[in-house]
Amino acid sequence: xxxxxxxxxxxxxxxxxxxxxxxxxxxxxxxxxxxxxxxxxxxxxxxxxxxxxxxxxxxxxxxxxxxxxxxxxxxxxxxxxxxxxxxxxxxxxxxxxxxxxxxxxxxxxxxxx
Amino acid sequence: xxxxxxxxxxxxxxxxxxxxxxxxxxxxxxxxxxxxxxxxxxxxxxxxxxxxxxxxxxxxxxxxxxxxxxxxxxxxxxxxxxxxxxxxxxxxxxxxxxxxxxxxxxxxxxxxxx
Numbered sequence: 001x002x003x004x005x006x007x008x009x010x011x012x013x014x015x016x017x018x019x020x021x022x023x024x025x026x027x028x029x030x031x032x033x034x035x036x037x038x039x040x041x042x043x044x045x046x047x048x049x050x051x052x053x054x055x056x057x058x059x060x061x062x063x064x065x066x067x068x069x070x071x072x073x074x075x076x077x078x079x080x081x082x083x084x085x086x087x088x089x090x091x092x093x094x095x096x097x098x099x100x101x102x103x104x105x106x107x108x109x110x111x112x113x
Numbered sequence: 114x115x116x117x118x119x120x121x122x123x124x125x126x127x128x129x130x131x132x133x134x135x136x137x138x139x140x141x142x143x144x145x146x147x148x149x150x151x152x153x154x155x156x157x158x159x160x161x162x163x164x165x166x167x168x169x170x171x172x173x174x175x176x177x178x179x180x181x182x183x184x185x186x187x188x189x190x191x192x193x194x195x196x197x198x199x200x201x202x203x204x205x206x207x208x209x210x211x212x213x214x215x216x217x218x219x220x221x222x223x224x225x226x227x
Contacts, residue, residue: 031214044218104155
């Protein structure tokens with residue numbers, strides 16, 4: 001059974017510092033991995049999707065890397081801003097038949113001005 | 114930009130009552146999903162739906178739950194007899210059948226069972 005873990009559960013950084021968020025998964029047979037942002041009491045906003053054949057994916061200040069063999073992904077957010085404060089979730093989709101995403105518990109980020 | 118919408122944003126119901134949560138997926142998407150998030154816990158998969166039938170469901174999705182696509186635009190989740198432990202945020206998601214299979218989520222419905 002796939003397990004997804006995100007450590008740390010919470011992170012506080014001063015504005016301008018780069019953020020490094022970690023995601024690990026136990027079964028490397030994945031189709032893709034998606035990073036989401038969740039604001040308190042709100043829905044999930046998709047940030048990046050990285051296919052299992054890719055090593056990294058970039059969008060603006062965001063960069064996600066994937067090391068499938070070791071079961072890890074990292075989300076980098078450059079030059080953090082107070083508006084980046086949110087919970088960041090990663091989720092994996094299995095390679096086998098099936099569509100469901102398995103989520104990690106998230107990392108709650110606070111960027112202090 | 115197209116988005117998934119959900120109604121209502123918040124539903125309060127008494128234990129034992131039936132509730133229907135509604136979703137309008139992105140118009141050209143053909144795969145639909147329901148997930149839920151109990152306060153303080155992980156987002157959990159409930160069910161996926163394609164071609165007018167359930168394609169996959171989790172252990173949580175028992176006989177008390179059902180899904181339907183009553184017309185060309187809506188996708189609903191019904192809970193027949195709500196329990197206290199059904200209190201959660203329920204998210205609808207959709208995706209296309211091509212491309213990277215990115216799932217797009219709605220804003221959620223907060224269900225409170227009293």
